[in-house]
Every structure is written in C-alpha cells, then in structure tokens.
Amino acid sequence: MNFSQSIYKVVFTSVRFGVLFGLLSLISCTEEISPEDANVQRDKDIVPKLVVDGRVTTDTTTHWVRLSLTADLFSTQKVPAVLDAVVTIDDGYEEIELEPYDQVPGVYVTPADYYGVPGRTYSLLVRNVDADGDGEMEEYRAQSELKRVNPVDSVDVGYNKHWGGWTVLLYASEPGETEDFYGFSTSINGKVATNAYSKWGITDDRLFNGSTIRLPVAVVFLPEEDHVVKDGDIVELEMYGITEDFFTFLWGVQREAGFKNPMFSAPPANPKSNVSNGALGFFAAYSVARNHAVVDASKFKK
Amino acid sequence: MKKILTICCLIGLVTIAVGQGLSSNHEYTLSGYIKDATNGELLIGATVVITESNTGVATNAYGYYSLSSKPGKYNVAVGFIGYDTQQLVIDFNQNQELNVSLKPKSETIEEIVVTSEKKDANVREVQMGVQKLKPQSIKQVPVLMGETDVIKVIQLLPGVQAASEGSSGFSVRGGNPDQNLILLDEAPIYNAGHFLGFFSVFNNDAFKGLELYKGDIPASHGGRLSSLLDIRMKDGNSQKISGTGGIGLISSRLTLEGPIVSEKTTFVVSGRRTYMDLFIPLFADEESKDSRVYFYDFNAKVNHTINQNNRIYLSGYFGRDVFLNGDNSMDYGNKTVTARWNHLFSQKLFSNFTFVGSDYDYALGGSPGDGNSFTWKSNLQDWGLRADFDYFYSPKYTIEFGGQSAYHEILPGLVSGDDENSIYNEVKVPENQSLEHAVYLSNVHKLNDKLTLKYGLRFSAFQNMGATTVFDYDDEYEVVGETTYGKREIYKTYTNWEPRFGATYLINPLLSVKGSYSRTVQYMQLATNSTSGTPLDVWFPSSPNVKPQKADQFSVGLFRNFMDNTIETSIETFYKKMYNTVDYKDHANLYLNENLEGELRFGDSQAYGAEFLVRFNRPKWNGWIGYTWSQSKRTIPEINGGKSFLAPYDHTHDVSIVLSYQLSKRLSASANWVYITGNPYTIPVDSYVVGGNPFDPINPDGEVLTGYSDRNAVRMPDYHRLDFSLTLKGKKYDTSRWKGEWVFSMYNAYGQKNAWAINFVRDDNTKPMIIEKTYLFTFVPSVSYNFKF
Incomplete structure (x- = not known):
C-alpha cells in the first residue's frame, strides 16, 4: 500500500509551526479538569494486557525486549514489569533465549555480540506470562523482517528562521525498485534528542523513490525543548530501514501523542501492534545507517 | 444515457397527456409576477387566493404565479407575510396577465422568525421539515464577532446542530455535514466555511432568502442524504440605486444594487473583506509579524427582463481565504457561476433553464527559494445543466x-517541487471524473379542502468516467490490482429510484397532521475523519469500490397555530435509516492518498427523534423555542469491534431559545440560549509505555500512551451558551434616506467554558495523568455599524 505520510508530515510540520495552530492558539484556552468533569468512568474491572517493546537492529550490541502490563489510567507508579517470562528470538537460522536483565525488571536481553542480518525475518515468542491474571499462562508471537538501508552519505545542519530552530539535512541514495520506509533519530554530542517514538522522523519513499534523498528529516531542534545547537557541536543522524508495519505503528503513535482537537483529529485508537493475542506495543527489526556533522554556525543565515 | 432520455420523453408525454386530458375549456387563467413595491424584488411564495372559493396558488422561486378559475367575477387577495395584502376584483372572462407590487407593512417590527408565506402555511402546506429565513431576520440573531451568518442561525433550528463549537459545518438530524446540499443560486458550494470554518461564505446582505429542507427534500433536488439548503441571491433593486453595508470589528461589507438604464435590467454587487490581519502585529511575536490572515467574498448578479415571457439572470460568487506566514502559505476558496433563463411556454407552463459552474480549490506552499519548496494543490470542479418546469394545471394540481x-x-x-533543484518527486493522486443525472416529476394534489397530497419520483444516475486508474482491493483492503480507463470511458454506472411522498390532513383551519417519506441517494462525499473538518478535506465519488449512500426517512408531525396564527407550534418525529455509511479505519490517511478507498469502512446508520417548535410573532415579541430529542447511531462491522456506536453528531437533548423584544421605536434587544448534550467522544481506559531504551540513562522508560476501548462511549460535558445583542437605530431612521444602526453584541455572555477538545496528557511514567480541556470563545463582545441608503 502506498502511504504518503511523509508529505503529510512535512507539510503538517510546516503548518504546525505555521498559521493554523498559531490562529487556534489565539482563540483557544486550555485548563485542567477533573476526571468527573470529563465524564471518565473508571472501570475497576479492566483486564491488564501485555505490552511488548522490543528491537533487533544491525548493530552488534545487547538487544532487548521489555515486557510490561497496561496500568490504571491515573496510576503514578511505573507500569508493572512482567517477570519470569520465557523470551526467545528466532531469525530462521538460530533461536536464542533472552536473559532477564538484572538492572531493570521486565527487560530481557540478548548476548552483547548479537546483531541482526538484513533480509532475515525475526520471530519473537513470549511464554510463561499471565497478563490477565486468570491463572493460565499465555503465549504471544510477533514477526518483523529486517529491511536493508543504504548508507548515509552525509549530514548537514541548517537553521530555519521561521521555525526558530535547526533542521538536520540528510543525503543518501534511495533504491528505486523497492517501496521503502524510513525512521530517523538524531543526537547532539551523544545525547539522543529524539528519545521517544513520537519524536522520530518517519517517511516513505514516494517523494524520493530511486533518487538522491536530500531531506530535512522533519527533526527540528527547538530552543524551547532545550535543544540548542552551537558551533562545533557534533550532530549525529541515524537512518533506519523499517517495515511498513512498523511505520504504521509509529504513525499511529505520532497521531496519538499530539494535541487532539475536532478540526484535525480523527477518533483516537491504539497504534496497530504486530504482537498476537491482543497485546500492545511492537517488536521491530530494522537496519541502522549513521553519519554525523560538525556544526559550522557561520553557515546559518539568521 | 439512452435510458435517461427515454424517461425524459416519457415524463414529457405523460405531462402533455395529463394536461390535455384534464384540461377544461371553461377556465381562464390569471398569471404574472409578484414583487416588492419598494425595490422590485420578486417575492417567492407570495399567495394569490380567490376569496370566494378559498382556492389559491403561491409564487414559485422566480415570483411567478398562475391561477385558473371558472368564468366569473371574484375577489382575489394577493398577500405575503410582512406585506399589506392587496384585494382585487378580477373578472375571469379571458386569460390575463397581472403583475402585482406589494408594499411592506409600515409598522411591522423586523421579524426574527422563520417566516412562511401565508400566515397559516405552517399548518396548510404539505411540506414537512422545512424552515425559511430572510436576511432581515437573520440579522437580528446575535452571533460571534457580530458577523451575521445564515448558517449560525440555521444551527439554532430544531434538528440542526453545529458540527463543533463555532463551526459553519452543520449536522441535520444526526447526519454528517457533507450530507447537506448547499446551493447558492443553484450552484453547489463544496466548502461553506471561511477562516477554518468559523464563518460561513454567505454574506447576508447579498441574499434574498433561504430554505432549509431537513429531510423531505423536493423531488427536484437530490444528491445528498440529510438536507437541502437553498440560498438565493437578491435580484437587485429595480426602482433606484441603493446600498447596504456594515462596518464590524473584523470585517466590513458593502452591497450596491439598482437598475441599469431601465427597470428591466438590474444588478447587485456585494463585497466583504476581513481585516483581522491588521491586528496581528499587536499581539504576535517577532516571527509572526509578517503573517497575513484574511478572507474576502464577492457576489454579483445581473438580471434582465426581455419581455413578460422571458427573463435572464446571471450571477456569480468568488471568495478566498488567505493565510501567509513567512515561508508557508495556504489559500482556498469557492467560485460559482449561474446563468438562468426563465421562459413562459404558456401562462400555465413556466420553465427555467440553468447552467451552473462551481469550483473549490486550495493550495499550500512552503519554503520558496530553496530545494525544499513545494506546492500542494487540490481542485474540484462542477459543471451542470438543468431544466425545470412548473405546470400550474389548476389550483388543485401543481406539477413540477x-x-x-x-x-x-x-x-x-x-x-510538486517548485523549481528544478527540487528534492521532491512529483506526487499526484489521479484525477477522477463523473457524471450525475436525474429526472423528476412531482405533483401537489389538493384532493379536497382537508387533504392534500404531494407525490414525486426522482430517477438518478451516477457514472464514473475515465481517464483514471481504479484500484482493486482484497478483503483486507490491500491493493491487489489496478485498472486504467481511457478518456471519457464510462466504467461504472449506478441508478436509483428516489420516491418522495407527503400528505397533509387539515383537521381544522388551525390544526393539521402531516406525514412524509423520502428516499435520498448520495454519490459524492467528503473524506474527513474529524468532526469539524478542515479546508484540506477532499470530496470523493461513488465508484466500483464505494457504493452510493442511501437514506429512507419517515416523518410524522402535528401542526397547530394559536392566537390568529401569531403563535405556531409543531411536533415532528422522524426515523431515518441510512445505508452504505462511510467511516474510516483507525489512523486512516485521507490526504494525498491514491488508495483512499482502502481506508474506508462501510456500514449502516440510523437516526430518530422528535422536534418541538414554538414560534411566535407577537407585536413586540418575536422568536422561537425549539427542543429536539434524538439519537443517531452507526454500525460499521470493522469499527469498534462491530458494535454500534454513537455518531459523532449525536446529541440527545438540544434546546434553542431565540428571542427578540422591541424595547422602543429605536431600540431592540435579542438573545439566544442553547443547551446541547455533550459530544460523544472516545476516552482512554488504561495507559502503557513504549519506545524507551533501558540502556539510555536519559529516557530509559519510554513514553506513556493511552489505551482505548469503545468508540464514542462517553460524552463531553453538556454545552450551553447565552448570546445577546442590542440594536439601536438612528434618530431619523424612518424618515431619512440614510438609515444607520448600531449593533452591540456579546457572544457567550456568561463565559461558559464549553469543551471543544479534551486531551489526556501524561509527560512521563511517574507523573499523574492530567486531563486538559480546550475551549474557544468566552465573552466575545463586538460592535458593528450597519447602514442602508
């Protein structure tokens, strides 16, 4: 299926910082209200569900899968971790069992020399979990193909005076014969700036299919988010080759994370998970390409 | 096409046969036009009644009437509400033409009410669920920022609600906003909103009147399920050059009208421009100072009376919204053109031939001058022809x-990228073309003094036409193939019979009971997944993958007038069943998506309710009180687990009180109060965390997402609001040619913070969930000065 979220994303990023939201902010006010005022009915009988959050990448490192449960809407505790699960990953060549990570409960890790291979399909199997608390153990499965990604040829940092922030430009070539999906993440001097799914840049390849990508990856560093770029800073960009399913999930997360209003927002829904048996979250396999730039502030046209 | 031609011929033949067969040699016909004596404006729905037999007719949309009677001398009363009735003695001894000019009643205060032709038309007419409004009434209702707006007034009628706070989109009897056919001089308007929909495109000064049909849509019209809003532009003053205008807080407007050379040719031009952008520098920061936000409207019309048998009308509308902010721009607007020719084949057979064009387009642009710049365009064009005939066979049969x-x-x-260095490929969602045809025949049949029937049949056809590419989808809505069609190749045809039926039984002159049934079919719909929509939403047609929406509506009502018809009351109940209702999958992508049809999900919906209305038109008091109880539900197998859920426009209770009181000769006060059950919405039931990195010390946990259960299972808080206005006329209002008045108004006078949006926000795992309510428009005062000369 041909998605065009990239354009949507580009345009709506423009628009978000542009006139429409500016106008809305002039005529709207926001205040906190109580759950009773919002007619929230707190159902004590809601059954917890398993949440899977795991990634296998082409980096050689310790990969992890975090298992947790859904929590009460108004809970201020950390979400319950799922302990004692049996977690395996099978890439079609070997099956490995992940070890519980002793520092963080609910996290299961691979050996430190593990890495994903492009073209293989990674299958996750989670057993010995009783999420709904009915005394019977459940099994959950997820699959993700590990897509290839071309190298990042170079990275450049520009300043956008209308957004009052910095954009990261990426140069890479794009394979023409396949329909590809990308995620982007950035860091400044080793500190990850896009440390949530809702902050990742995502795109399909419709606008660049088969050509050179020269893309402001819709990652904006804004001073108000404590992201200030100075002369000499090292800005690193990671480009991920992701599956369409993961793209759809990320798209859903980004739709859910923003401010919702009757003009731009559809009815809310859970981002589409790839885990079976009614679980939430996503198990993703993807390839990583990275490059960096040293910021030359003299190039910024203020 | 052949089929349609055949049906056209058949209808023609039947009509002639009926005409011949029923024709009586012993009758003579009186016909002509009825006008306003002060400005020559043709009066729609004025009545011509033979007092002795109490038989009569009403003028059609072009002010024409034709009344036949047996020979004899009769008293004939020509009347229109708000005008002095003229009593004439007519000798029906030959066919004759008589144009009548009526004088407005000198002492009437301006009615704010929905008016009807005859004082007791509410009770007598067969038509149900219809409301008529005139510009002077609309003007009296207090509105947001003093911008007089027909659509905001319509939203105060029973069975009609705003799509969301301040929106010019409206829902009729639980239907979607795109199920309303909005016609401006017969040209369809595809986006009736300015400024993100907070104002409508209709400049009140340019209009003569409007009619809203809430279900029992006449057979002459179709193509939408829920309603027909028929807005007609003024014809232009044939007596003298005159003007109306106003200076308001956010906009000014001016309308000029008058005769050209002789009273046979008249014109109207009307313009409006907002100047909100002038205020931006006052409160904007440095970066936004060069922003521009404005809209404008232009209406024009020229009419020419060639002779008693031929008249031509040419009218047009052009409006645009412009948003500019540094690199980014957005503009959108409608253009329409209407050319009409009225021709009398005989005194009894009135015809109107219409050519219409309508165009809606938008364009977004960004970052001009560097490789990132792009333009995003979308466009919808309509061209149409129609021929309508009114056959005034006898006072008992009016055939259309x-x-x-x-x-x-x-x-x-x-x-597309804007220059050669553009980094973007061109992305184009293929154009689509379609044809929509219909023929209709209807008759208002007065069986006797008590019982009147109205029956009609509409036959509609819709055809998809190349050149385009159509995708095939499997059960999972994935594309499995595509077919390309050549230019002008018809690749899908839908046909539908649309019966319309109504009956009125007059129990006594003040009390009647009415019933109606109508089937409506809709072939074009708006792709929008939000309740109020945006200017970027795109219309899409029925196609091999999208079946036409259909609705069957049944309605029964009781109508009773009191106190010399100055108080009208009615109860109308309706039940509406809709088929092939369009909804969207979760997180559907409706923009720039050539596989839009794969994002659609189909089901059925139903709505039912009761509407109570009390209208009064007392010497000093005017207004209405409306109450609607209704329910509107959808069942879409692939949404909400197949369980029925409330339509986004479901409101159990809806109360509107609209009042105007004449305090003195110069001063009048108006107020309206609305109370509506809160919008249904979907709330989270639990929360969870994804996207963290246990090895990243800054954000080990990830972000909190909320989990959802049933769609539209709870409601936002109930909505209520009071608006009021004071109108102060100039001292010499009645005597001077220049008539000026000041209008002071307050929107949301007690500052109710009505929820426009409710968001559940939780910044991280350990902080509590916060519920945020966003509201618009509290205490919006405004002042405007209106004038006419």
Missing part, C-alpha cells in the same frame, strides 16, 4: 418536472 446533468472533476491532490 425536469431534469439535470452535472459533470464532476476532482483532482484530489498534487504535490
């Missing part, structure tokens, strides 16, 4: 028939 054809062309979206 005709046909129409329209061509729709939609470019859903085109994004």
